[in-house]
Amino acid sequence: MKLTLADDTEDVSLDFGNEEELALRKAKIRHPLATFFHLFFRVSAIVTYLFCDWFSKSFVACFVVILLLLSFDFWSVKNVTGRLLVGLRWWNQIDEDGKSHWVYEAKKVPSSATAPTEVEARIFWLGLIICPVIWTIFFFSTLFSLKLKWLALVIAGISLQAANLYGYVHCKLGGLKNLHKIAAGFPAQQIFQRETPEGFQKTVLKGIGT
Numbered sequence: 001m002k003l004t005l006a007d008d009t010e011d012v013s014l015d016f017g018n019e020e021e022l023a024l025r026k027a028k029i030r031h032p033l034a035t036f037f038h039l040f041f042r043v044s045a046i047v048t049y050l051f052c053d054w055f056s057k058s059f060v061a062c063f064v065v066i067l068l069l070l071s072f073d074f075w076s077v078k079n080v081t082g083r084l085l086v087g088l089r090w091w092n093q094i095d096e097d098g099k100s101h102w103v104y105e106a107k108k109v110p111s112s113a114t115a116p117t118e119v120e121a122r123i124f125w126l127g128l129i130i131c132p133v134i135w136t137i138f139f140f141s142t143l144f145s146l147k148l149k150w151l152a153l154v155i156a157g158i159s160l161q162a163a164n165l166y167g168y169v170h171c172k173l174g175g176l177k178n179l180h181k182i183a184a185g186f187p188a189q190q191i192f193q194r195e196t197p198e199g200f201q202k203t204v205l206k207g208i209g210t
Helices: 017-025 033-057 059-085 118-144 150-197 198-209
Strands: 088-092 100-106
Touching: 017 118, 033 059, 033 118, 033 150, 059 088, 059 150, 118 150, 118 198, 150 198
Parallel strands: none
Antiparallel strands: 088 100
8 A cells, every 4th residue: 555645844944144244244345455445545634744854854745645645535535435335426517507516415225245244333333433534633632732734634533524524414414314204205105195095085186195
């Protein structure tokens, strides 16, 4: 007598998408070159300012080198590292009427392959915030020690790095406000569509449109 066994098991597909995405976000640095140059120019400018007397006795040479490092840092942070490390960017554009407009943009839904990691974001914001604070300390130390020949350079360092800080904070806060508006409006819209009759919805929406 032969016995047949019925296989009642089913193949169940497990969704590991969220776990994989979370693991990628917490992974190691995904953009090592951008992360390196995000800190390299600004740290080099600070170190050169502190120890420039050891390298050269020429004030003009030190001034030019530090100013170049600050300029390279401003350009790289504004145009490259902010976009890669945190998905933010800001710029100025001129419209057809010749008016200048500042544009602050935050990437809404980055793909898992290009999304910045938490380590990169932490490095980006720490470097962006700490370095202007250091240049502010240099400003007061230069002022109180009466080394006025360095004052213009220190003010340039504060201005360039504070500009990037302001731009990216504006991008971040603008992105959060947009997300809050979407999050606040979406559930209300779903409840409205679910709980009200279709005819009443059309009447209300038509009145709102007019």
